[in-house]
Amino acid sequence: xxxxxRRSLLASALVVGLVPTQALFxxxxxxxxxxxxxxxxxxxxxxxDRGLLEKEFAKDGIAIRWVQTLGSNKALExxxxxxxxxxxxxxxxxxxxxxxxxxxxxxxxxSRPEWTALVTRKDSPISKVADLKGxxxxxxxxxxxxxxxxxxxxxxGLSEKDITPVLLQHPDxxxxxxxxxxxxxxxxxxxxxxxxxxxxARLFLRNKDANTWGILNAREEFLRDHPDLTRRVLAVYEEAxxxxxxxxxxxxxVFIAATKLPDAVxxxxxxxxxxLTHSKIxxxxxxxxxxxxxxxxxxxxxxxxxxxxxxxxxxxxxxYIVAGH
Numbered sequence: 001x002x003x004x005x006r007r008s009l010l011a012s013a014l015v016v017g018l019v020p021t022q023a024l025f026x027x028x029x030x031x032x033x034x035x036x037x038x039x040x041x042x043x044x045x046x047x048x049d050r051g052l053l054e055k056e057f058a059k060d061g062i063a064i065r066w067v068q069t070l071g072s073n074k075a076l077e078x079x080x081x082x083x084x085x086x087x088x089x090x091x092x093x094x095x096x097x098x099x100x101x102x103x104x105x106x107x108x109x110x111s112r113p114e115w116t117a118l119v120t121r122k123d124s125p126i127s128k129v130a131d132l133k134g135x136x137x138x139x140x141x142x143x144x145x146x147x148x149x150x151x152x153x154x155x156x157g158l159s160e161k162d163i164t165p166v167l168l169q170h171p172d173x174x175x176x177x178x179x180x181x182x183x184x185x186x187x188x189x190x191x192x193x194x195x196x197x198x199x200x201a202r203l204f205l206r207n208k209d210a211n212t213w214g215i216l217n218a219r220e221e222f223l224r225d226h227p228d229l230t231r232r233v234l235a236v237y238e239e240a241x242x243x244x245x246x247x248x249x250x251x252x253x254v255f256i257a258a259t260k261l262p263d264a265v266x267x268x269x270x271x272x273x274x275x276l277t278h279s280k281i282x283x284x285x286x287x288x289x290x291x292x293x294x295x296x297x298x299x300x301x302x303x304x305x306x307x308x309x310x311x312x313x314x315x316x317x318x319x320y321i322v323a324g325h
Contacts, residue, residue: 027225032063033233034084036075039190039259041088041214042251042274043110047240049254056236062229071170071188073142075217079104085222086233090115090144091212091285092292097142098315099293099306103220105317108234109285110241111214112275114206116145118152119177119187122200126184129156129205135183136164138173145170145186148210151295159299177201190261193268212292213278213285223320230320238279238321245276281316 035053037044047053053064067084069075075087076097087104089097094106120126126135129152139146153159168176170188177185178199187195187203195201216237223230244251248270255266278285293308302308 029060029062029229030085030226031061032065033057033086033229034065034067035086035233036067036069036078036084036088037258038069038071038075038088039255040071040113040115040188041110042255042270043237043241043244043276044088045254045258046244046251047237049257050240050243052236052240053233056232057229071140071143073140074169076102076104076142079217079219082219082221084219086216086218089215089217090147091215091289092147092296093143093212094215094217095289095293095308095312095315096147096296096302099302099308099311104217104315105220105223106215106217106281106315107223107230107317107320108216108237109213109278109281110216110237110276112278113189113214114208114211114273115189115192115214115269116148116211117187117192117203117207118149118184118205119192119195119201120184120204121177121180122202124183124202127204129153129158132156132184133158133162134164136166136181138166138168138176138182138185140170140173140186140188141165141167143170143188144212145188147212147292147296147301148207149186150299150301151210151292152205152207154295154299189269189273190255190259190265193273194261194265197262197264197268209288210292212288213281215281215285218320223317227320234320241276241279280321281318286312286316 037048048066069087072089072093075089078084079087080102098104139149166182170191173185174191174195176182178195218230252266252270290309290312296302297308
């Protein structure tokens with residue numbers, strides 16, 4: 001007796017019409033959903049602390065794996081490698097990654113932050129961007145702080161060639177600044193807030209509008225294979241965002257538990273520089289990301305022949321947010 005392979009059986013079933021095509025090729029449910037948490041994304045900390053995703057997917061037998069990301073660059077690196085399914089980044093960082101071939105979609109807004117600025121020590125003579133010429137500046141490539149720095153240099157008639165970029169992850173950038181190893185730093189909260197409160201560091205350039213939004217991204221493959229699971233993830237994310245808005249004291253508790261930072265530092269980030277009133281990627285978010293992309297193109301970071309608007313349109317997908325959220 002000859003045993004047919006599973007593929008042969010499925011093909012035979014198709015021929016005789018026994019099995020619907022859609023049922024055959026529907027992706028199996030994953031054993032786990034892999035999602036990042038980050039100190040620049042307070043909603044992710046609340047989501048993780050309350051176990052909301054674990055509760056949502058327990059009935060499906062799907063585990064939740066949490067992975068910490070230290071910056072947009074790491075979240076995008078993990079997404080590109082397929083080691084996480086959902087990752088927190090700045091909108092501009094996601095756009096650059098998409099241009100560079102990272103197969104992702106931006107699907108949700110978790111915050112409107114002012115999470116980056118240009119920072120120097122309290123005793124530094126640096127007071128404006130032009131003063132950075134010839135100076136050492138700590139920066140994390142592929143992140144909103146990096147893009148913020150590039151745009152600031154452009155506005156001052158400078159480029160990265162006029163400075164010495166010192167490539168460090170955000171926490172190390174802060175350490176290097178305070179230690180005097182660099183003259184300035186393209187900062188990121190909460191490390192930036194800690195430098196201000198604990199070390200007297202000065203934010204010599206701030207521009208809230210040049211901070212692109214906090215965006216949740218997903219791998220295109222996961223979206224294609226599991227659209228229903230994605231909608232459920234976003235519905236739970238939205239529950240956590242709304243809870244965070246209604247319970248700021250609890251958000252602060254969770255944040256301090258995760259970061260071990262003092263009250264004054266956490267208050268500076270959460271109360272002064274974080275807004276959680278948005279969820280859908282709409283016109284304001286698109287406009288902010290587009291402006292960043294066009295500025296990067298003008299600065300030579302993005303090639304001149306790239307259609308930035310077209311890439312942005314292919315990056316953003318608003319269809320996974322459930323109606324009413």
